[in-house]
Amino acid sequence: RLSMSKASDLARLITSGSTAVHGEAGVTASGSTGATTVLQQGLCKQWISFDGGESGVTGDSFNTTSFTDNSSGRMTITVANDMASVNYTVGGMARAADNAGVRAAHMSFPANATSRATGSYEISTQANNTAQRDCEEQVNHIFGDLA
Numbered sequence: 568r569l570s571m572s573k574a575s576d577l578a579r580l581i582t583s584g585s586t587a588v589h590g591e592a593g594v595t596a597s598g599s600t601g602a603t604t605v606l607q608q609g610l611c612k613q614w615i616s617f618d619g620g621e622s623g624v625t626g627d628s629f630n631t632t633s634f635t636d637n638s639s640g641r642m643t644i645t646v647a648n649d650m651a652s653v654n655y656t657v658g659g660m661a662r663a664a665d666n667a668g669v670r671a672a673h674m675s676f677p678a679n680a681t682s683r684a685t686g687s688y689e690i691s692t693q694a695n696n697t698a699q700r701d702c703e704e705q706v707n708h709i710f711g712d713l714a
Contacts, residue, residue, distance in 0.1 A: 612655070613646050613709040619661070619692065620703035640692045640699025641677055648713055649685040655711025657683070661702035663694035674705070685714060 616626035617634055619642055625634070632645040659674045676683075677691040677699075688709075692702045 608712065609710075611708050611710060612648075612650065612713055613644075614707065615644060616704075616706045618703050619701045619705045620664075636701065637689065638699075640701055641689060642692075642705070643687055643689045644707055645687045646685075646709065650709065651685070651712040651714045653683045653685060655683070655709050657688055657690070657707060657709055659690060659705065659707035661692045661706075662704040663692070663700060663702045664704075674707075 611629070613628075613630040615628040615631045615634060617628075618624045618626070619634075619636070625631075630647045632647045634645070635643045637643055657676075661674050674690050674692050677689055683689075690705075690707060691699055692705065693699050694702065
């Protein structure tokens, strides 16, 4: 059962669309809150786990419409609910598997890719500093503000 202060906090959270979470210091006896984090800004806004190799199967995703294989080692991820601007961060990892065994891969924005858009971004994968290639295991995510 929620206390009145907890119920009002919950109602404020639901209607405000933004809330701060108290850091490790919490609320002190003097009323100081110490460091806080804005909860909405700290949440992942889009993620996808997929096979960028031959099968092109999506393992799981959130706020992702699709991914498109543009060419070997180049994919475009389309976001279902657009970001507020192109100033979001993209992170990810990839793993390439072939007859030589599992090899590490790195991911980057392609050198000649178009700018990030509010509804999509392009990534490039390359295994062990070789030519761009599709990687069988890829994960990507976005942090930033939704539109």
